[in-house]
Amino acid sequence: MEFNQPAGNNLFDNARVVGKPLNRIDGPLKVTGTAPYAYERHDVVANQLYGYPVGSAISHGRIVSMETEAAKASPGVRAVVTTLDIEPLGIWNYNVARLFGGDKVEHYHQAIAVVVADTFEQARAAAALIETEYEEGEPADFDLDAAFERVEGSGEPGTLVGDVEGAFRSAAAVVDQKYRTPSQTHAMMEPHAAIVDWSDGGEMTVWTSNQMIEWNRQSLATNFDIDPDTIRVESPYIGGGFGGKLWLRADEVLAAIGSRAAKAPVKLALPRPFMMNNTTHRSATVQRIRLAAGADGKLTGIWHEAASHSLPGGRGENATAQTPFFYAAPNRRVQHHIIEMSLPEASDMRAPGEASGLMALEVAMDEMAEALEMDPVEFRILNDTQVNPSDPDQPFSERHFVECLKRGAEAFGWNDRNRTPAGKREGQWLIGHGMAGAYRGAPTLNSGARVRLSGGKLIVETDMTDIGTGSYTILAQTAAEVMGLTVEDVDMRLGNSAYPVSSGSGGQFGAASSTAGVYAACLALREKIAERLKVEDPEFRDGRVIAGDSDTALADLDGEIVAEDTMKFGDFKKGYKLATFGAHFVEVAVHRGSGEIRVRRMVAVADSGRILNPITARSQVIGGMTMGVGAALSEEMALDTGRGMFANHDLAGYEVAVHADIPEQEVIFLDTVDEISSPLKAKGVGELGLCGVAAAVANAVYNATGVRVRDYPVTLDKIIDRMPAV
Amino acid sequence: MKAFSYEKMTDPAKAAARAAEVEGAKFLAGGTNLLDLMKLEIEAPVHIIDVNGLGLDEITETEDGGLRIGTLVSNTALSADARIRREYPLLTRAIAAGASGQLRNKATTGGNLLQRTRCPYFYDPDQPCNKRKPGSGCAALSKGAFSRQLGIIGTSDACIATHPSDMAVAMRALDATVETVTPTGMTRRIALEDLHVLPGDTPDKETSLLPGELITAVTLPAPVGGAQKYHKVRDRASYAFALVSVALIRQPDGSGRVALGGVAPKPWRSLEADAELPNGARAVMTKLLNGARPTEENAFKITLAERTLAAMLAEE
Numbered sequence A: 001m002e003f004n005q006p007a008g009n010n011l012f013d014n015a016r017v018v019g020k021p022l023n024r025i026d027g028p029l030k031v032t033g034t035a036p037y038a039y040e041r042h043d044v045v046a047n048q049l050y051g052y053p054v055g056s057a058i059s060h061g062r063i064v065s066m067e068t069e070a071a072k073a074s075p076g077v078r079a080v081v082t083t084l085d086i087e088p089l090g091i092w093n094y095n096v097a098r099l100f101g102g103d104k105v106e107h108y109h110q111a112i113a114v115v116v117a118d119t120f121e122q123a124r125a126a127a128a129l130i131e132t133e134y135e136e137g138e139p140a141d142f143d144l145d146a147a148f149e150r151v152e153g154s155g156e157p158g159t160l161v162g163d164v165e166g167a168f169r170s171a172a173a174v175v176d177q178k179y180r181t182p183s184q185t186h187a188m189m190e191p192h193a194a195i196v197d198w199s200d201g202g203e204m205t206v207w208t209s210n211q212m213i214e215w216n217r218q219s220l221a222t223n224f225d226i227d228p229d230t231i232r233v234e235s236p237y238i239g240g241g242f243g244g245k246l247w248l249r250a251d252e253v254l255a256a257i258g259s260r261a262a263k264a265p266v267k268l269a270l271p272r273p274f275m276m277n278n279t280t281h282r283s284a285t286v287q288r289i290r291l292a293a294g295a296d297g298k299l300t301g302i303w304h305e306a307a308s309h310s311l312p313g314g315r316g317e318n319a320t321a322q323t324p325f326f327y328a329a330p331n332r333r334v335q336h337h338i339i340e341m342s343l344p345e346a347s348d349m350r351a352p353g354e355a356s357g358l359m360a361l362e363v364a365m366d367e368m369a370e371a372l373e374m375d376p377v378e379f380r381i382l383n384d385t386q387v388n389p390s391d392p393d394q395p396f397s398e399r400h401f402v403e404c405l406k407r408g409a410e411a412f413g414w415n416d417r418n419r420t421p422a423g424k425r426e427g428q429w430l431i432g433h434g435m436a437g438a439y440r441g442a443p444t445l446n447s448g449a450r451v452r453l454s455g456g457k458l459i460v461e462t463d464m465t466d467i468g469t470g471s472y473t474i475l476a477q478t479a480a481e482v483m484g485l486t487v488e489d490v491d492m493r494l495g496n497s498a499y500p501v502s503s504g505s506g507g508q509f510g511a512a513s514s515t516a517g518v519y520a521a522c523l524a525l526r527e528k529i530a531e532r533l534k535v536e537d538p539e540f541r542d543g544r545v546i547a548g549d550s551d552t553a554l555a556d557l558d559g560e561i562v563a564e565d566t567m568k569f570g571d572f573k574k575g576y577k578l579a580t581f582g583a584h585f586v587e588v589a590v591h592r593g594s595g596e597i598r599v600r601r602m603v604a605v606a607d608s609g610r611i612l613n614p615i616t617a618r619s620q621v622i623g624g625m626t627m628g629v630g631a632a633l634s635e636e637m638a639l640d641t642g643r644g645m646f647a648n649h650d651l652a653g654y655e656v657a658v659h660a661d662i663p664e665q666e667v668i669f670l671d672t673v674d675e676i677s678s679p680l681k682a683k684g685v686g687e688l689g690l691c692g693v694a695a696a697v698a699n700a701v702y703n704a705t706g707v708r709v710r711d712y713p714v715t716l717d718k719i720i721d722r723m724p725a726v
Numbered sequence B: 001m002k003a004f005s006y007e008k009m010t011d012p013a014k015a016a017a018r019a020a021e022v023e024g025a026k027f028l029a030g031g032t033n034l035l036d037l038m039k040l041e042i043e044a045p046v047h048i049i050d051v052n053g054l055g056l057d058e059i060t061e062t063e064d065g066g067l068r069i070g071t072l073v074s075n076t077a078l079s080a081d082a083r084i085r086r087e088y089p090l091l092t093r094a095i096a097a098g099a100s101g102q103l104r105n106k107a108t109t110g111g112n113l114l115q116r117t118r119c120p121y122f123y124d125p126d127q128p129c130n131k132r133k134p135g136s137g138c139a140a141l142s143k144g145a146f147s148r149q150l151g152i153i154g155t156s157d158a159c160i161a162t163h164p165s166d167m168a169v170a171m172r173a174l175d176a177t178v179e180t181v182t183p184t185g186m187t188r189r190i191a192l193e194d195l196h197v198l199p200g201d202t203p204d205k206e207t208s209l210l211p212g213e214l215i216t217a218v219t220l221p222a223p224v225g226g227a228q229k230y231h232k233v234r235d236r237a238s239y240a241f242a243l244v245s246v247a248l249i250r251q252p253d254g255s256g257r258v259a260l261g262g263v264a265p266k267p268w269r270s271l272e273a274d275a276e277l278p279n280g281a282r283a284v285m286t287k288l289l290n291g292a293r294p295t296e297e298n299a300f301k302i303t304l305a306e307r308t309l310a311a312m313l314a315e316e
Ligand SMILES: Cc1cc2nc3c(=O)[nH]c(=O)nc-3n(C[C@H](O)[C@H](O)[C@H](O)COP(=O)(O)OP(=O)(O)OC[C@H]3O[C@@H](n4cnc5c(N)ncnc54)[C@H](O)[C@@H]3O)c2cc1C
Pocket: A652, B026, B027, B028, B029, B030, B031, B032, B033, B034, B035, B051, B071, B097, B098, B099, B100, B103, B106, B107, B108, B109, B110, B111, B112, B113, B114, B115, B164, B165, B166, B167, B213, B214, B215, B216, B239, B240, B241, B242
């Protein structure tokens, strides 16, 4: 089925199930510890062995030799395979570092060996016995600041509109600052883990934790140069991904190689201290933002130039992603430089681009509001646009940013705040308030599903994944809605390459895309049922098919009726700019002595089209807000610039926000629909929830202390020198 | 983790004798630090002597009006003890600021004192570290290294790691004494101040304990009263090691004691600095942090310690 025109009125406008606050249907499995996560699937295949990885101890260079005799002779060891033993593996579309094979080292802790043994402990002990001799590469430069200075102004801008220099010459107010965001890691609870059965080197079965089943299969096929149809991938439950599990990683590759060598199924999880440098991360950014405005408060020029690091061929972290589209201004120049560095592979993490970009842009906007002596909310309202400002012929499909700002300001009590920086103290704490706008694209990807009706019960099969987002629940709601069933009548089956290819989970495209796929499959099923009953345009409700005098219970239909379809999103969408919008309001307290920063109150407003389930959507947004607090105040992969590696390597050293850091969080969803986006008129919300949060916190810290920090995370060492004496 | 043999003992003196007799033996208490280190082969004992059967898990009163804390008293039990809460609130506050509820349930008094540093390079066996592998060099001191968490005073050119315990900082301010039994069955009393030694050229040597010597208890002298506060400064509100922690005991006349955590290889206190307390935070820190040698990344700890103490003093 093709989605090739605006949705128009449809059954979701009078929804009974979609949009209702249903608890997640996989919740009981998760809270009872019975959801089968990859590493714990002891039952799927007999005689599983354990694999353990070895990583490179240098950031770049060559492996001269590896001594494995001791490891091979170690108790319980079944196989040892080093990167020198096999030819370099293939590299599929989105990976840039080679996952295994050959003597070249591209980054620290790149996988260089796998040990397979009867027990985990035996594999780990043997892995420590492997001795590797390296030839280190030429000393390399890991200084992104210096690199930015070298490339600044060079190359072709991605967006160039109007006369930017002219706008700055004639501006009434100018902001020109540099901002820095650090590298960040996904830090999901469940590490990358897989069981792979490739015992005979023929068919390969993979039980894993991956957001994108079909990409995973294609990537395995390319890596091992085998036919994708010989690979089966299952990933029904995922303990968090945040983009870190979009790609094939070393867990599956090493388990596959180990399985082939040991001729038995192998399970392997990446140890936490290994994940930091072995897997992907969000690149650090350096951003120079220049804003020009007239005395009336209208932006006349936006100039955003940013750099991020990547291995050759990678995408880095494009912090300018939102800048062509977010605010009105007639003159604009936007450019992203990718700096090649032999650091671990930089890649996508929740809201890639916007998450880092808004950390800077929304502070710059705060600075400009201050320069103009305007309220930051009013300033943003004044600079709203209903068309893509870089291409004014393209309207936004829906854009309710102004309403987000107004609703948020009201709910938060924005107007009651203290406006003088460092002007409010409660005991030992300086109190501050800050806000930021949020923008994140709203893509959709083609998505398929198969539905099977039998005895009035519906089975839905799609390779869509649930990374903790609520896919199981919203897809069951969608199917129940279209088929006139209850959610209890629907049996959801996800994350399996035996099922039709879906959008997968990522880029906040999952919910809008995969619900559309299930809708398409259900419509195909409805047609088959209508054909069988020889009725036209029947209504499906309360488990029955009703058309004129004909009234049949779905449960009374004989046998199994199966239908499959894929929703393809048509080109008409290109006539519109689709995005999601939000606003964040934050209250912080800063200790007047230590400079410790604690968030006290948060309000978020989201404009994301139809909210398919307010409970799961709220979870997404508060999760994003929580991640935003981490990004603002503590999360940083500590780069050792001498060694080219991230030195903090576990969840004690990489500090995500913990419970004690997270206060009352209020989430407001605007009651909007977007009929250009999908048949359900839905857009994503999971990434929007993160966008802008950190800037709101940083702006609040400024309001509390009078100290502006442009270098994340905003930690106490960056403010205490400039805070007033106690 | 390397293979090891295991035995559980019931008599403290015999446990000490055994530990001295078997080369490469280690005591296992709560295991919250030792087992993690063994998994990474940072510690690789060949023999484990489990001390959890030794008793030594009570808090009793001493003749001079203080308390004797058995080494196997858990951090949770110690911080919750009514006498500790009433007479030594500093200790309760410090322990409660450390680790997490689950860890404190397992962590023991002796184990907490002997926990090892959290230097990130110490934890990465692929990096040089004089403490982990004597003579291999100190990764944290090389150009471009990450040293924000590490020490500013009492450190050496061989090692700048800190001792991470919160409990020990409070005990230092409270003038605690460690009681041990030596492998020959003798009882020793070591002032907490003398338990940890500075790294010098041998950062792998961290305490003044003899090989095999077992901590049996920590004693606290009679309560000293005063207002007792512990401010642990960290980037997130819980479950993080201290950037700097300040233990303060302040008497109504303005005199008192100050000990710092997060700055040195041991809890950091000096009597000369204590004597400056009536003169304010700057005066105290000028003495206490005299001779500090921070890295560029952690020089802020000097300002931080002073500001934190200043705010604590300004609190009443
Ligand atoms: C994630 C995490 C966060 C943490 N955060 C903090 C924090 O914020 N603040 C803090 O203070 N601590 C923190 N800790 C450390 C924790 O307090 C220690 O791990 C714990 O106190 C160690 O006690 P244990 O009994 O488990 O020691 P074990 O691990 O059993 O032993 C530690 C060492 O002491 C030796 N030992 C134990 N008992 C004796 C004895 N009686 N005589 C001689 N030697 C002995 C052992 O041989 C071993 O070398 C944290 C730990 C973790 C894992």
